[in-house]
Amino acid sequence: MHERTKPQRVLLAKVGLDGHDRGIKVVARGLRDAGFHVIYAGLWQSIEAVVQATQEEDVDWLGVSILNGAHMTLIPQLLDELHRRGLTDVGVIVGGIIREGDQKKLKEMGVQACFGSGASINSIVDFLSSCGNR
Amino acid sequence: MDCLAPRGILSELDSTCDRLFERWLGWERILAFSADRQEEAGMEQTAVQKQFSNTTVSGEPVNALYTSDLLKGFEPELELGLPGHFPYTRGIHESMYRDRLWTMRQFAGFGRPADTNRRFRFLLAQRQTGLSTAFDLPTLMGLDSDDLRSAGEVGRLGVAMDTVDDMLELFEQINLERTSVSMTINAPAIVIMAFYLAAARTRGFDWRQLRGTIQNDILKEFHAQNEVVYPPEPSVRLVVDLIEFCTRQAPKWNTVSISGYHIREAGSTASQELAFTLADGCHYVRECLKRKMKVDEFAPRLSFFFNAHNDLFEEVAKYRAARSLWAELMRDEFGAQSEASCKLRFHAQTAGCTLQAQQPQVNLIRVAYQALAAVLGGCQSLHTNSMDETLALPSEHAATLALRTQQVLAYETGVTNTVDPLGGSYFVESFTRRMKDEARGYFRALADQGGMIAAIENGYFRREIAEAAFAQQRAIDAEQRLIVGVNAFQQAEDEPIPIMEIDPAIETAQVKSLRRIKGTRSADGVRRSLDELRKAADDRSNVLPALVEAADERATVQECTQALADVFGRFRPSASW
Numbered sequence: 001m002h003e004r005t006k007p008q009r010v011l012l013a014k015v016g017l018d019g020h021d022r023g024i025k026v027v028a029r030g031l032r033d034a035g036f037h038v039i040y041a042g043l044w045q046s047i048e049a050v051v052q053a054t055q056e057e058d059v060d061w062l063g064v065s066i067l068n069g070a071h072m073t074l075i076p077q078l079l080d081e082l083h084r085r086g087l088t089d090v091g092v093i094v095g096g097i098i099r100e101g102d103q104k105k106l107k108e109m110g111v112q113a114c115f116g117s118g119a120s121i122n123s124i125v126d127f128l129s130s131c132g133n134r
Numbered sequence: 135m136d137c138l139a140p141r142g143i144l145s146e147l148d149s150t151c152d153r154l155f156e157r158w159l160g161w162e163r164i165l166a167f168s169a170d171r172q173e174e175a176g177m178e179q180t181a182v183q184k185q186f187s188n189t190t191v192s193g194e195p196v197n198a199l200y201t202s203d204l205l206k207g208f209e210p211e212l213e214l215g216l217p218g219h220f221p222y223t224r225g226i227h228e229s230m231y232r233d234r235l236w237t238m239r240q241f242a243g244f245g246r247p248a249d250t251n252r253r254f255r256f257l258l259a260q261r262q263t264g265l266s267t268a269f270d271l272p273t274l275m276g277l278d279s280d281d282l283r284s285a286g287e288v289g290r291l292g293v294a295m296d297t298v299d300d301m302l303e304l305f306e307q308i309n310l311e312r313t314s315v316s317m318t319i320n321a322p323a324i325v326i327m328a329f330y331l332a333a334a335r336t337r338g339f340d341w342r343q344l345r346g347t348i349q350n351d352i353l354k355e356f357h358a359q360n361e362v363v364y365p366p367e368p369s370v371r372l373v374v375d376l377i378e379f380c381t382r383q384a385p386k387w388n389t390v391s392i393s394g395y396h397i398r399e400a401g402s403t404a405s406q407e408l409a410f411t412l413a414d415g416c417h418y419v420r421e422c423l424k425r426k427m428k429v430d431e432f433a434p435r436l437s438f439f440f441n442a443h444n445d446l447f448e449e450v451a452k453y454r455a456a457r458s459l460w461a462e463l464m465r466d467e468f469g470a471q472s473e474a475s476c477k478l479r480f481h482a483q484t485a486g487c488t489l490q491a492q493q494p495q496v497n498l499i500r501v502a503y504q505a506l507a508a509v510l511g512g513c514q515s516l517h518t519n520s521m522d523e524t525l526a527l528p529s530e531h532a533a534t535l536a537l538r539t540q541q542v543l544a545y546e547t548g549v550t551n552t553v554d555p556l557g558g559s560y561f562v563e564s565f566t567r568r569m570k571d572e573a574r575g576y577f578r579a580l581a582d583q584g585g586m587i588a589a590i591e592n593g594y595f596r597r598e599i600a601e602a603a604f605a606q607q608r609a610i611d612a613e614q615r616l617i618v619g620v621n622a623f624q625q626a627e628d629e630p631i632p633i634m635e636i637d638p639a640i641e642t643a644q645v646k647s648l649r650r651i652k653g654t655r656s657a658d659g660v661r662r663s664l665d666e667l668r669k670a671a672d673d674r675s676n677v678l679p680a681l682v683e684a685a686d687e688r689a690t691v692q693e694c695t696q697a698l699a700d701v702f703g704r705f706r707p708s709a710s711w
Contacts, residue, residue, distance in 0.1 A: 019360030041709060042707070044706070068271055068291050069290045116524075118620040
């Protein structure tokens with residue numbers, strides 16, 4: 001008998017003013033159907049509010065969606081805040097319109113993965129599953 | 135067949151098998167050859183042999199053949215009319231593009247107003263025939279460039295706009311009586327309209343001669359696009375204030391662009407786009423009528439904005455159904471008598487959500503087919519997306535190619551020679567009918583829920599759209615629908631294309647300029663004008679005159695938006711999914 005693993009907990013959020021939520025809502029459903037425990041924080045979240053929720057909900061993953069080009073401003077702030085609160089074991093993934101050069105920089109800063117338009121739900125599920133519970 | 139003669143059957147089977155085997159070998163050779171070729175080109179062999187799903191992009195089943203059997207009781211005179219005549223199914227003008235081409239209107243905006251002004255003048259020099267303004271996200275949300283929430287977003291997705299001085303700079307050297315100007319703005323639409331009117335007056339232009347369109351469609355923001363500030367009811371009241379004011383003072387101005395575009399981008403089907411958009415239009419009409427405005431005075435200046443998606447025939451049917459449904463609604467439900475009230479005029483934009491980051495040059499081809507659909511469907515103006523828009527704002531090169539796509543369509547393909555060329559096709563007419571039926575079904579569903587505002591409040595639109603979006607993603611993930619470069623025909627290395635970069639110094643410069651204006655304007659004048667604005671909002675008079683005064687005093691977008699929020703309150707979309 002295999003021991004049943006606890007479902008991974010994922011917090012999804014939109015930060016900044018960007019209202020494009022088609023992708024993040026599709027990802028939320030897809031992850032739920034794949035057995036993840038998903039919490040969606042909704043639009044216009046401040047960095048502080050997202051980090052607060054990350055802590056309170058005790059999640060394994062934080063997924064942030066940005067399609068407005070503000071990622072190089074917002075993601076470093078988010079990573080700093082997570083670090084400041086000692087939440088370094090939470091994996092951060094970013095979805096949206098992130099060009100390759102920026103993806104590389106974000107990964108160097110500590111983002112685990114970026115998923116652009118055209119990423120399948122399965123590719124996200126596979127990535128999170130392959131990393132295992134954090 | 136003789137069951138006592140198995141040898142005969144077997145030999146027949148043998149020869150059939152031989153033929154099949156021969157054919158199979160033939161296919162093997164062809165496939166092996168094409169696999170070699172694909173490998174040579176650095177491509178993986180993917181699901182090329184998969185069956186097509188035989189549905190439209192929206193998941194509607196499509197028959198292999200349409201005949202007159204599927205058009206029982208079809209009466210062309212009644213259902214279609216002639217072009218330029220009720221119910222305008224075939225187009226709103228008798229001779230359509232033979233007399234006048236559609237307006238080629240490319241959406242543009244980035245950086246500071248002077249940056250966008252340069253792009254505008256470049257586009258006009260390339261023979262673009264109308265302007266279309268994209269504002270940055272802080273402006274769309276009613277925030278100033280120096281607000282903390284605007285950090286990183288100033289001038290990024292559109293042009294930054296804080297005061298009337300920015301508006302003056304945006305249109306410097308552009309004749310506002312001769313150029314048709316469109317502005318995409320919704321929650322603070324009435325504030326931006328006030329800035330535009332104030333700027334026009336400062337430059338000596340006659341409001342009565344101003345031509346253009348303001349999007350001013352808040353309902354689709356609640357359904358799909360999420361750029362909302364106030365709760366639904368006061369939001370709609372501001373839409374109607376603008377319609378009322380401009381109908382009297384700027385009669386050539388299109389007061390609303392009732393938009394399905396964003397509903398579709400958020401993931402809806404074509405028939406949802408059609409139905410929800412027309413339902414939004416009906417809601418604005420009802421609200422104007424409640425204010426004792428006469429339908430034939432304001433309805434001719436209501437315009438529409440639809441998506442031009444990948445499925446050519448479904449899109450054409452959608453535009454044709456929209457015209458005919460709107461004409462019937464206006465005449466039969468709202469008692470419109472003038473032809474102009476019944477004519478649905480629309481702008482189309484190719485579908486941003488179909489653009490792919492993989493093999494971005496392929497987007498040029500998608501855009502060309504989508505543009506063809508819009509033109510075969512009889513659009514009045516058109517924006518063609520640039521191939522690089524999944525990566526960044528368009529570069530000058532990409533924006534030029536997008537415009538050239540329209541010019542090839544208009545001047546080289548011959549599609550402008552005849553009106554409604556697909557009219558009378560069994561397929562297109564059946565689909566046009568089906569679209570109308572489906573839209574009526576949604577109208578009934580909305581009425582059952584207690585109307586527009588109730589349906590927004592119970593999350594109906596957002597639920598419907600999210601379901602459709604999820605179904606589409608599932609179909610792509612399951613490879614039931616193939617997308618070139620995404621789940622089929624991938625390439626190991628995409629050829630990179632040049633990308634426009636937004637200089638972060640833009641934000642600093644815009645903030646500095648705003649601070650300078652705030653330091654030199656009359657603080658008393660601003661305070662007084664904002665008090666007047668609150669008063670107008672509170673006692674239900676039209677707020678636009680007070681906003682024009684506030685604009686002249688250099689009150690900012692955020693100060694005006696906040697003054698209205700002081701009276702109306704603020705709204706946050708639900709996080710349900």
